[in-house]
Amino acid sequence: MKVTLDGFSARPLGVIWPLDVSWSWQQSVAVKVGQRITAEVIAIDLDEGHARLAMTATENPELWAFLKSRHRGEILSGTIAAIERFGVFVALDDGPDHPVFPGVGFITIPELSWLHIEAVSDVVQVGQRVSCEFLQFDTWNGEARLSLKATRPDPFQEFADSIAVGRTLQGQVTKLTPFGFFVQVAGGIEGLVHRQAPATTPEATPQDVVQVGDDVTVVVMDVDRERRRLTLSREQVAPDAR
Incomplete structure (x- = not known):
């Protein structure tokens, strides 16, 4: 919705996106044309020539102030309040309650663990105490x-510290894809053997070479710490490279 700001009546200079109207969804349709409102400026769009406003800041001033004063990297503690398929709600020790959700803190699935997980309950349980970034x-x-995983060591970085390009490893095939197959070479550490690897022919598919569950010998070709990617090959290397 567009908002005409007090003192600037020439044209609407404020804009409020639907989700910035209210955190209580039932109230999000209650705003009417001509209604006076109070909102906080949360962004300035110079290209569009308007200010983005949030009525949620004045609807829940205590909660807004608490969240606004947090800093990236700060450690917050609380209790797991609810587990959903899209993430986990955390009731924080400090700060007010949320008007809708069971907790003010929220952890998305990717931020729960460095490792691939089959179920959220493998990592946390309702009522469990946690400290998150x-x-x-x-x-x-x-x-x-x-982020819960940010407070725990990254197993990939620890693995990278102990490995070098050219190293021969034993592993098990975990997944086949059109472009190659994945091999688990350590606890929670998987690497990709590209289809173009010398052990295969251009016409061969991963299914022609290996099956899920096969034990294979692979060689480390690249360790990308930043993207947390391990590239492997079934190419044989000289013994002194191992």
């Missing part, structure tokens, strides 16, 4: 986006 203030939902 604050990532950002989600102004649309009124949440503190958190």
Whole structure:
């Protein structure tokens, strides 16, 4: 919706996106043309020539102030309040309650663990105490986006510290794809053997070479720490490279 700001009546200079109207969804349709409102400026769009406003800031001033004062990297503690298919709600020790959700803190599935997980319950349980790193203030939902994995060592970096290009490893095939297959070479560490690897022919598919569950010998071709990617090959190397 567009908003005409007091003192600037020439044209609407404010804009409020639907999710910035209210964190209580039932109230999000209550705004009417001509209604006076109070909102906080949360962004300036110079290209469009308007200010993005949030009525949620004045609807829940205590909660807004709490979330706005958090800093990236800050450690927040709380209790797992609810587990959903899209993430986990955390009731934080400090700060007010949320008007809609069971907790002000929220952890998305990718931020729960460095490792691939089959179920959220493999990592956390309702009622469990956790300490998480604050990532950002989600102004649309009124949440503190958190990361549990950020407070724990990254197993890939620990693996990278102990490995070198050219090293021969033993592993098990975990997944076949059109472009190659994945091999688990350590706990929670998988690498990709590209289809173009010398052990295969251009016409061969991964299914022609290996099957899921096969034990294979692979060679480390590249360790990308930044993207957390391990590239492997079934190419044989000289013994002194191992």
